[in-house]
Amino acid sequence: xxxxxxxxxxxxxxxxxxxxxxxxxxxxxxxxxxxxxxxxxxxxxxxxxxxxxxxxxxxxxxxxxxxxxxxxxxxxxxxxxxxxxxxxxxxxxxxxxxxxxxxxxxxxxxxxxxxxxxxxxxxxxxxxxxxxxxxxxxxxxxxxxxxxxxxxxxxxxxxxxxxxxxxxxxxxxxxxxxxxxxxxxxxxxxxxxxxxxxxxxxxxxxxxxxxxxxxxxxxxxxxx
Amino acid sequence: xxxxxxxxxxxxxxxxxxxxxxxxxxxxxxxxxxxxxxxxxxxxxxxxxxxxxxxxxxxxxxxxxxxxxxxxxxxxxxxxxxxxxxxxxxxxxxxxxxxxxxxxxxxxxxxxxxxxxxxxxxxxxxxxxxxxxxxxxxxxxxxxxxxxxxxxxxxxxxxxxxxxxxxxxxxxxxxxxxxxxxxxxxxxxxxxxxxxxxxxxxxxxxxxxx
Numbered sequence: 001x002x003x004x005x006x007x008x009x010x011x012x013x014x015x016x017x018x019x020x021x022x023x024x025x026x027x028x029x030x031x032x033x034x035x036x037x038x039x040x041x042x043x044x045x046x047x048x049x050x051x052x053x054x055x056x057x058x059x060x061x062x063x064x065x066x067x068x069x070x071x072x073x074x075x076x077x078x079x080x081x082x083x084x085x086x087x088x089x090x091x092x093x094x095x096x097x098x099x100x101x102x103x104x105x106x107x108x109x110x111x112x113x114x115x116x117x118x119x120x121x122x123x124x125x126x127x128x129x130x131x132x133x134x135x136x137x138x139x140x141x142x143x144x145x146x147x148x149x150x151x152x153x154x155x156x157x158x159x160x161x162x163x164x165x166x167x168x169x170x171x172x173x174x175x176x177x178x179x180x181x182x183x184x185x186x187x188x189x190x191x192x193x194x195x196x197x198x199x200x201x202x203x204x205x206x207x208x209x210x211x212x213x214x215x216x217x218x219x220x221x222x223x224x
Numbered sequence: 225x226x227x228x229x230x231x232x233x234x235x236x237x238x239x240x241x242x243x244x245x246x247x248x249x250x251x252x253x254x255x256x257x258x259x260x261x262x263x264x265x266x267x268x269x270x271x272x273x274x275x276x277x278x279x280x281x282x283x284x285x286x287x288x289x290x291x292x293x294x295x296x297x298x299x300x301x302x303x304x305x306x307x308x309x310x311x312x313x314x315x316x317x318x319x320x321x322x323x324x325x326x327x328x329x330x331x332x333x334x335x336x337x338x339x340x341x342x343x344x345x346x347x348x349x350x351x352x353x354x355x356x357x358x359x360x361x362x363x364x365x366x367x368x369x370x371x372x373x374x375x376x377x378x379x380x381x382x383x384x385x386x387x388x389x390x391x392x393x394x395x396x397x398x399x400x401x402x403x404x405x406x407x408x409x410x411x412x413x414x415x416x417x418x419x420x421x422x423x424x425x426x427x428x429x430x431x432x433x434x
Contacts, residue, residue, distance in 0.1 A: 047313075054309060058301035066299040076302045080309055087313060160294040178256075179291035185258070201248035204284070207255070211287040218290065 035099035043090050050090075054083055057100070060181065061107050067176040068111040069118075070165040078114060082107045097190070104183070104191045108173065115169060163213040171206030178203050255284050 030038065030052055041049035061082060065075045085106050086093075093102055164172055177188045189199045253259040254267055271278040 050313075051306070051310070054306055058305055062301040062305075063299045072299065075299070076305060076308075079301060079305065080312060083309055084312065084316065087316065156290075157294055160290060175291065179288055180294065182292075197245060197249055200252040201245050204248040204252040204255070207252075207284050207287050207291075210291070211283050214287060214290065215283070218286070 036095055039090070039093055039099050040095065043093070050087065053086075053099070057103055058083075061103065064104065064176060064181050065107060065111055067161070067164060067180050068108075068173065069115060070161055074114065078107070078110050081110055085110075098187065100183075101187050101190045104177070104181075104187070108177075108191055112169065112173070159214065159217050160210075163210050163217075166213055167206055167209045171202050171209060174199055174202045175206035175210065179207075251281065251284060254281065255288050 027048055030041065030046070030049055033041070033049075033052075035053065035056070038049040038053050042053070058079065062075050062079055065078050065082075066072055069075070069078070082103070086103065089106075093099070164176070167175070173192060174188055174194075177183050177191065178185075183191070185196055185199055188194075188203075189196045192199065194202070250259070250263075250267065254264065259267065271281060
């Protein structure tokens with residue numbers, strides 16, 4: 001290898017290092033951007049912006065979907081589908097809406113349709129059991145909850161999750177968005193497409209139903 | 225909101241005079257702490273005067289607190305989720321690219337075919353129009369030519385010669401030209417035409433023409 005070749009290799013390495021630094025700086029810059037700016041970058045073709053949005057929202061969305069559906073096994077599928085829809089419909093997003101609201105609307109729509117599908121499936125399996133007595137449903141043990149292996153907070157979590165599952169879907173959605181995800185009334189109204197008054201009303205009714213379900217589990221303050 | 229709403233499960237106080245939706249909204253705002261301070265003061269006075277409602281509201285606050293704690297023990301996205309999503313995204317991008325490639329190839333062919341069809345149509349239309357116009361003028365021009373040229377040239381040669389020459393632009397016909405046609409010597413006109421002309425002259429004279 002002659003000197004010229006060595007020089008060329010050194011120059012190439014330096015160029016690559018410079019490019020790496022530039023990319024890192026660009027990524028750092030993206031990290032400090034707002035969701036809406038990141039979405040604009042993504043619409044312009046920067047895939048890294050989408051990656052940052054995913055890392056920002058994957059946990060809150062997973063939590064929301066789990067609280068809504070009550071089944072951790074379905075969370076990943078729906079989470080992936082939510083982000084894939086964001087990818088496919090990236091050009092339909094307009095900056096007038098908050099990105100988080102748009103994202104929760106997509107996730108909420110998916111969760112609602114999944115919940116309805118599951119309800120239909122359950123109804124169908126019950127009907128088939130009634131038609132043919134030989135058919136039976138196999139009881140699948142719920143391995144997500146084992147009190148002896150869980151801490152008190154997990155037990156509490158289980159009871160609350162069970163109570164959430166028992167209240168009607170329209171109340172559960174708003175209660176989860178408000179009390180678990182801690183979104184504002186305005187955001188909830190936008191996500192669900194309901195008037196503000198209805199949102200507040202449903203939140204209160206949902207809480208009232210939950211209170212009735214949880215009163216045996218947790219001692220409520222005594223009446224004076 | 226439905227006014228007839230009744231919650232059988234809840235320990236709903238019955239002595240309030242508010243419509244249900246307004247009452248729900250008030251309670252929601254109070255429990256969340258988003259109520260207007262002035263309204264809050266009045267509402268708290270009301271609660272002090274109604275212990276049953278106050279107990280109900282305290283229970284609601286407790287439920288909300290539980291839900292907050294519940295929300296705090298958050299479920300995280302499954303391990304390796306982002307990597308799997310990236311893979312799926314890569315597949316989606318490739319699929320999009322394939323669709324674009326698939327669309328671009330036939331489009332190119334369709335464009336070429338469409339251009340060729342348009343060119344052929346235009347050429348055909350021009351030729352057709354030209355031939356049609358030529359045929360329409362052929363009969364009149366052959367009579368004119370045969371009357372003016374000498375008889376030594378065969379009529380089929382005249383036709384062949386005339387067929388590929390541009391169509392002559394005829395001057396607009398006027399009354400003077402028509403009257404000139406009446407003066408065409410009867411001997412030069414064909415036999416059928418001569419009879420017709422004579423018949424026309426007779427008709428014209430019977431109607432008072434000179």
